[in-house]
Amino acid sequence: MPIVKYPRATEPFWREWDGKAQKCGLRHTVYAVNGDQYTGEWLDNLKHGKGTQVWKRTGAIYSGDWKFGKRDGYGSYSIPDPVTKEYKKVYTGWWKNDRKCGYGATFYPGGERYEGEWSGGLRSGWGRMYYRDGSIYEGQWLVDQPGGQGMLQLPNENRYEGGWKDGKKHGPGKFFYLDKGQLFEGIWAADIPKCGILIDFGRDEAPAPTQYPIPKV
DSSP states (O other), X not given: OOOOOOOOOOOOHHHHHHHHTOOOEEEEEEEOTTSOEEEEEEETTEEEEEEEEEOTTTOOEEEEEEETTEEEEEEEEEEEOTTTOXXXXXXXXXXXXXXXXXXXXXXXXXXXXXXXEEETTEEEEEEEEEXXXXXXXXXXXXXXXXXXXXXXXXXXXXXXXEEEETTEEEEEEEEEETTTXXXXXXXXXXXXXXXXXXXXXXXXXXXXXXXXXXXXX
């Protein structure tokens, strides 16, 4: 009987060429099809070690550690200012599996910044947030919001110390009204004080004390 020969399956040319151009070790700038460029170390055709990536579409730059093609280790991420074109640092710190993880600092538009721990790209653990209005939160974070125990200091020096949940005051806490010389200690739920005791606290040193002291019970 006749022998039928079937054509052998061939791989795409790009795969053959890529195999011949297997990248390993330190390389000069390598350009991707979409215009992105990378300068640094490689391992088995993956970014691995120290390197700098530039994204063409956004102009963003990452410079730091890589592991098997992903940002992993210590590095900084910057983007160009849309007006001045000067680069502004967005994040500097530790990464894992292409996401912020560990200790790092993020700089937000308008001058806000966060310094502290990250997990899976979200603020998680201990951290300090500087807000645009001058307020400062220092304490525990959970899923990118204040959660746990923390302190919020307002621009007028008044402050809250206590529990937080979903970014709001929740649970036992103390609110120091230093401008009036008073202290409220009680229980909060979703940012609203539910019950507690208000007493004078540092009234003699307060810049704007109430007209009369709180009578003692």
